[in-house]
Amino acid sequence: MELVEKFQEFKDYLRKIDYLSNALALAEWDMRVYMPKRGIEARSDMVTYISGEVYKLQTSDRMREYIEYFEGVSDLDDVMKAAVKNCRKIYDQTKKIPEDRYREFIKVASRSGTAWEEAKEKADFSIFQPYLEKVTEFKREFIGYWGYEGDRYNTLLDFFEPGITVEKLDEVFGQLKKAIVEILGKIQNSRVEVSTAVFSKYFPKQQQAEFNTMLLKKVGYDFETGRMDESVHPFTTDFGNKDVRITTHYYENEFRSALFSCLHEGGHGIYEQDIPDDLEGTLLDGGASMGIHESQSRFYENIIGRSLSFWKYFYPEIKRNFKQFDGLSLEDFYKGINRVEPSLVRIEADELTYSLHIIIRYEIEKELINGRVEVKDLPKLWNAKYKEYLGVEPSNDAEGVLQDVHWSDGSFGYFPSYALGNLYGAQFLGRMNKDIPDLFERVEKGDFEVIHKWLRDNIHRHGAVYEPSELIKTVTGEELKADYFIKYLYDKYSKIYEF
Numbered sequence: 001m002e003l004v005e006k007f008q009e010f011k012d013y014l015r016k017i018d019y020l021s022n023a024l025a026l027a028e029w030d031m032r033v034y035m036p037k038r039g040i041e042a043r044s045d046m047v048t049y050i051s052g053e054v055y056k057l058q059t060s061d062r063m064r065e066y067i068e069y070f071e072g073v074s075d076l077d078d079v080m081k082a083a084v085k086n087c088r089k090i091y092d093q094t095k096k097i098p099e100d101r102y103r104e105f106i107k108v109a110s111r112s113g114t115a116w117e118e119a120k121e122k123a124d125f126s127i128f129q130p131y132l133e134k135v136t137e138f139k140r141e142f143i144g145y146w147g148y149e150g151d152r153y154n155t156l157l158d159f160f161e162p163g164i165t166v167e168k169l170d171e172v173f174g175q176l177k178k179a180i181v182e183i184l185g186k187i188q189n190s191r192v193e194v195s196t197a198v199f200s201k202y203f204p205k206q207q208q209a210e211f212n213t214m215l216l217k218k219v220g221y222d223f224e225t226g227r228m229d230e231s232v233h234p235f236t237t238d239f240g241n242k243d244v245r246i247t248t249h250y251y252e253n254e255f256r257s258a259l260f261s262c263l264h265e266g267g268h269g270i271y272e273q274d275i276p277d278d279l280e281g282t283l284l285d286g287g288a289s290m291g292i293h294e295s296q297s298r299f300y301e302n303i304i305g306r307s308l309s310f311w312k313y314f315y316p317e318i319k320r321n322f323k324q325f326d327g328l329s330l331e332d333f334y335k336g337i338n339r340v341e342p343s344l345v346r347i348e349a350d351e352l353t354y355s356l357h358i359i360i361r362y363e364i365e366k367e368l369i370n371g372r373v374e375v376k377d378l379p380k381l382w383n384a385k386y387k388e389y390l391g392v393e394p395s396n397d398a399e400g401v402l403q404d405v406h407w408s409d410g411s412f413g414y415f416p417s418y419a420l421g422n423l424y425g426a427q428f429l430g431r432m433n434k435d436i437p438d439l440f441e442r443v444e445k446g447d448f449e450v451i452h453k454w455l456r457d458n459i460h461r462h463g464a465v466y467e468p469s470e471l472i473k474t475v476t477g478e479e480l481k482a483d484y485f486i487k488y489l490y491d492k493y494s495k496i497y498e499f
């Protein structure tokens, strides 16, 4: 019994981290949803202070004692083992770096963010370049402290996608890139015309909000433990499994944007709402990884939300609610929401070309971290890759290499998760189809509970107890493969574009 009691004591300690993290998340949610502009300074001070307290708890001697104690015990269950491993990782991540270097890095990273903003606004990479050079140097130096196996980039990947390596990514992304470029070629040679003009008619915000709320309820997002608000960029946050919030942004002259962002964030939200109570206070009460989280959001947004079956069920509802679609057939609506067009901007990309945007960033990050390219070469390299893979070329750096904020604070290793989400999702679908052979017939009839239950039983209920590579193997019986997603893309677009 002693072990159980000791673990309870450890959980009570972790609970403090959890409380503070929830306070931070709540402060950030408020900052992005309600806070008046001039509140920013006081709020930033508060966030900095609480973050410091979290850091102290994560790296205290007491934390080290707990970790070392449990690492010396042989009969831990899966949850205990994962909780200890997770704390060890967080502990080492900061403790292995000399304190003065870490403080120096934080300073540079925050200035770098401001420089990025200015550089993007003026479409001038040279403003950002010296900061990005420093941030990159720090990351290379930190990898030295953290240590690495195989490729240096593996250490960064491990923070976001434990168990995924450069070797694995080179394999699956290589296959995926080849397939997408091939499918894109066929689409560009297709004679099928897909129009999206109808989506730019006028759609009052209230009308969109009512429809999207109905949709979210129907697919399983629970408004008793959740709510939906507006923010500039849609996001999901939670303060435990009983309070999971999503946001969206309405454009009255673009119908698709809020619709699919709601389904996307709803997918993240459903995941968090399904986390079992007994994982609370272990720091494992969230998704298995960034990539697995994205697999759930993209499952609802794309695999279900952009399927013909889904709209066979919901299109009559659209017709009833929106006169704007009068005269438009289900088939043309379906083609419209699945139109493919290579573009410069990642966040506006369609389901097919999206992964190419990620693969480009992955290839660049890997070279940069290993010192095979330098920061000054990035704009050129970026533009060349966009031209080669997508056939488009930025006219300036704001719509090119400067478009994403992630590199400014050294968040390298994060982008791959977005494309991994697509691969995981399609592989889960493969298994789901075996378990529920009439899956899409049920979707046509509006039965979404069968999907929700499968995801809950197989994925959500585990929280972050298993690493993504273990989870995918347990759920699907196979290691991560690109084949499922490639087949999914091929099947879908060959029908739409008739090739």
Ligand code: CO
Binding pocket: 264, 268, 294, 297
């Ligand atoms: Co997401």
